[in-house]
Amino acid sequence: MKNFALIGAAGYIAPRHLKAIKDTNNTLIAALDKFDSVGVMDSYFPSADFFVEFERFDRHIEKLKRAGTLLDYVSICTPNYLHDAHIRMALRRGADAICEKPLVLNPWNVAALMDIEKESGQKINTILQLRLHPSIIKLKNKVDAENKKEKYEVDLTYITSRGKWYDVSWKGDESKSGGIATNIGVHFYDMLSWVFGDVQENIVHLREKDKAAGYLEFKNARVRWFLSINENDLPAQIKEMAQKTFRSITIDGQELEFSAGFTDLHTKSYEQILKGNGFGLMDSEKSIQIVHDIRSLTIDKKGDKHPYVIK
Template sequence: MANFALIGAAGYIAPRHIKAIADTGNNLVAAYDRFDSVGRLDSSFPECSFFTEQEQFERFVEKLKGTKDEIQWLSICTPNYTHDPFIRYGLRNGMNVICEKPIVIHSQSLEDLIKVEEETGHQAYNILQLRLHDKIAALKEKIENGPKDKKYNIDLTYITSRGKWYYTSWKGNNHKSGGVATNIGVHFYDMLQWIFGPVKENIVNVMSFDRVAGVLELERAHVKYFLSINADCLPENAVQGEKKTYRTLNIDGEEFEFSQGFTELHTKSYQKILAGEGFRISEARNCIKIVEDIRNCTPVGLVGDYHPLAERPLSKHPFGWDDVKY
C-alpha cells in the first residue's frame, strides 16, 4: 500500500483520482484545496487530513517524513497553469507525481521539469488515458499493421457546451488554461499523433475565444479538426437530439465510435503507473508542442481543405472581449 497526497481535491477531475487511488488499494493521507467542498473524500478516505492553506499542507507532509505515513506519491488535479510548480514541489520533496493533462502549457516548462526529474531521481507521470482505451489501442494496432504508405483522411469534431461561468473561471483565461485547443483538445491531439505519427504541418483556419479549427498534417493522416465550447456551433442533428456535447471522429468516411469505455481509464492509468508502465511526462512532448503551436499561430482563414464547421459565424464574447484572436 502506497501513501498518496492530492492537490486540487475540490476540482472536477479529482473524484476520478480519488477512486483510482482507492481502486488500486492505496491510501490517501492528505489533500489540499483552497475550496472546502470536498465531502467526496468521505466515500473512500474519511480519515484523510484536509487543508485549505498550502503552507499547512506542506508542513503536514514534511512532518510525515520518516514515519509509516510518509507520502510516496502526489496526485495533481489543479488548474493547468499550476501544474508546473506543483510537479516541482512533489519531485523536490521526495515524491513521484501523477498529474492531469495538459501536463504544462509551454514546451519549455516540460523540458525544465524533465531536468528536475533527473536531478531528484523521482518521476512524474501524465494521465494520457485515451491511449488506454481498448478501441483506440485496437485502432493503433490496425494502423500499424495496415499499408505503410497509406495516408488517412480524418475529420475530428468535438463540441462541449459551456455556460458564461467558463469565461469568468481560469478556463476562460488563455494564459491560465492555454485556450480551447489546450483545455479540451490536448488529449485528442495526443491520441492522433500517437497513432498516425508526428506533425508535418500545423495550420489554423479559425481561432477565437470559444473555438479553434485547423488542419494537422501528420505522417500518416490528413486531419481536419473543429473544437468548440459554444452550443451555437452544434450541428443540426445534435441540436435536434437536445445534446450539449458532440464528439465524432471520422476516418476515411467511416465513423470511429469510442464514446463508451471511459469510466475506468483513470484507475487503469494508476495501475500502469504503479507497475512502472505509465506515461512519463516526456511522452507529452509532442501534444504540448502541437497546442503551443496552435496557440501561437496566425489563422489563415477559410482557405484550403478546412473543416466545414469552420464556416460557422464567429460569436461575440459574452463580456465584450476580443472575439477573433487570442
C-alpha cells in the same frame, strides 16, 4: 499499499483520481484545495487530512516524513497553469507525480522538468487515458499493421457546451488554461500523434475565445479539426435530442466508435503507473508542442478546412 496526497481535491476531475487510488488498494493521507467543497472525499478517504492552505499542507507532509510516514505519490488535479509548480513540489518531497493533462502549457517547461526529474530521481507521470481506450488501441494496431502509403483522411469534431461560468473561471483565461485547444483538445492531439506519428504541418484556420479549428498533417494522416464550447455550434439533430455534447472522429469517411469504454480509464492509468509503465514527459511532449503552436500561429487561409469552418 502506497501513500498518496492529492492537490486540487475540489476540482471536476478529482473524484476519478480518488476512485483510482482506492481501486488500486492504496491510501490518501492528505489533500489540498483552496475551496472546501470536498465532501466527495467521504466516499473514498474520510480519514485523510485536508487543507485549504498550501503552506499548512506542505508542513504536514514534512511532519509526516519526519515521523516515518513517507509520501509515494502526489496526484495533481489543479488548474493547468499550476501543474508545473505542483509537480516540482512533489519531486522536492521525494514523491513521484501523477498529473492531469496538459502536463504543462509550454514545450520549454517539459525540458526544465526533465532536468528536475533527473536530479531528484523521481518520476513524473501524466494521464493520457485515450491511449488506454480499447477502440483507440484497436485503431493504432490497425494503422500499424496496414502501413498504408496513402495518408488517412481524418475529421475531428468536438463540441461540448459550457455556460457563462466558463469565462469567469480560470478556464476562460488563456494565460491560465492555454485556451480552448489546450483545455478541451490536448488529449485528442495526443491520441492523434500516438496513432498517426509525428506532426508535419500545423495550420490554424479559426481561433476565438469559444472555438478553434485548423489542419494538422501527421506522418500517416491529414486531420481537419474543430473544437467548440458554444452550444450554437451543435448539429441540429443533437440539439433536438437536448444533448449538450457532440464528439465525432471519422477516418476515411468511417465513424470511429469510442463513446463507450471510458469507464475506469483513470484506474487503468494508475495501475500502469504503479507497475512503472506510466506515461511520462516524453509522451506528453508532442501534444504540448501542438497546442502551443495553435496558440502562437497566425491565422491562415491555406490548407484543408473542416466542414464546420466552411459552413
